[in-house]
Amino acid sequence: MNRIVHGDNLNVLRKMKSGSVELIYIDPPFNTGKRQARKQMKTVRDEAGDRIGFGGQRYRTEVLKVQAGGTGYGDQFGDFLGFLRPRMEAAYRVLSPTGSFFFHIDYREVHYCKVMLDEIFGRECFQNEIIWAYDYGARSKKRWPAKHDNILWYTKDAERYTFNLEECDRIPYMAPGLVGAKKAARGKTPTDVWWHTIVSPTGKEKTGYATQKPLGVLERIVKIHSNPGEKVLDFFAGSGTTGEAAAKHGRSFVMVDESEDAIRVMKQRLANWLGHRRIKR
Numbered sequence: 001m002n003r004i005v006h007g008d009n010l011n012v013l014r015k016m017k018s019g020s021v022e023l024i025y026i027d028p029p030f031n032t033g034k035r036q037a038r039k040q041m042k043t044v045r046d047e048a049g050d051r052i053g054f055g056g057q058r059y060r061t062e063v064l065k066v067q068a069g070g071t072g073y074g075d076q077f078g079d080f081l082g083f084l085r086p087r088m089e090a091a092y093r094v095l096s097p098t099g100s101f102f103f104h105i106d107y108r109e110v111h112y113c114k115v116m117l118d119e120i121f122g123r124e125c126f127q128n129e130i131i132w133a134y135d136y137g138a139r140s141k142k143r144w145p146a147k148h149d150n151i152l153w154y155t156k157d158a159e160r161y162t163f164n165l166e167e168c169d170r171i172p173y174m175a176p177g178l179v180g181a182k183k184a185a186r187g188k189t190p191t192d193v194w195w196h197t198i199v200s201p202t203g204k205e206k207t208g209y210a211t212q213k214p215l216g217v218l219e220r221i222v223k224i225h226s227n228p229g230e231k232v233l234d235f236f237a238g239s240g241t242t243g244e245a246a247a248k249h250g251r252s253f254v255m256v257d258e259s260e261d262a263i264r265v266m267k268q269r270l271a272n273w274l275g276h277r278r279i280k281r
């Protein structure tokens with residue numbers, strides 16, 4: 001049964017049955033120290049602009065409006081690991097014996113989080129650090145622009161877990177001339193570096209929720225790391241990207257968030273896969 005749950009995820013996790021979920025993906029606040037809020041942007045032609053568009057024209061990006069309150073949330077923790085640890089321990093408990101856990105973070109905190117997750121899951125159960133690489137937004141002139149996030153993959157059992165590589169979408173070869181025409185046409189499976197564009201600020205995937213992650217990234221995780229009919233949990237669910245990926249591929253979902261905005265966005269986004277009485281408070 002698909003469910004959206006409104007509340008602090010620690011309370012929700014504590015009520016869930018041990019070993020009841022096959023796949024967990026979470027994308028907690030990154031401890032950026034900023035308030036995450038929806039921005040309305042406009043691109044304007046400007047000879048001195050930092051972006052180059054069609055035909056080599058230069059553009060700059062102007063922020064028209066930052067929506068205060070609305071779809072924003074605070075992203076600053078005095079003790080980030082102290083906040084995360086009890087939630088990660090609870091996640092470990094609810095994960096099934098052959099389940100997978102995906103933790104999405106960025107360069108500011110990934111090293112601290114990995115040490116903590118090694119302690120909870122065991123170093124032997126760390127499987128991969130996936131780098132989600134994108135290329136969008138301002139480019140620093142003082143250091144290399146950071147254009148990637150880190151997704152840590154842990155399993156409950158070091159050897160027994162789901163990995164449906166044959167379900168994976170394929171990507172083009174970098175040098176198709178070096179492989180035969182048949183291979184080049186088929187493409188190859190990705191490595192632990194996933195190039196995928198961010199959610200386009202003007203595209204139809206966009207819900208308006210700050211920090212919404214791309215559906216394509218979540219679909220890959222859901223299809224390869226779970227089987228149809230299994231349960232997928234996201235307890236920092238935001239706009240419900242994980243729920244949409246799960247439902248599209250025949251998995252059930254449990255989406256948890258403490259923000260009313262997130263619940264409102266998810267109710268709308270996941271309406272096709274929800275009965276009215278399945279939104280708990």
Ligand SMILES: C[S@@+](CC[C@H](N)C(=O)[O-])C[C@H]1O[C@@H](n2cnc3c(N)ncnc32)[C@H](O)[C@@H]1O
Binds near residue numbers: 008212236262
């Ligand atoms: C980075 S966003 C998730 C975005 C999501 N992956 C998406 O694609 O839209 C983090 C979310 O965690 C939620 N959150 C933060 N602390 C929470 C808590 N203690 N319990 C439940 N949700 C929480 C915030 O409200 C926010 O929606």
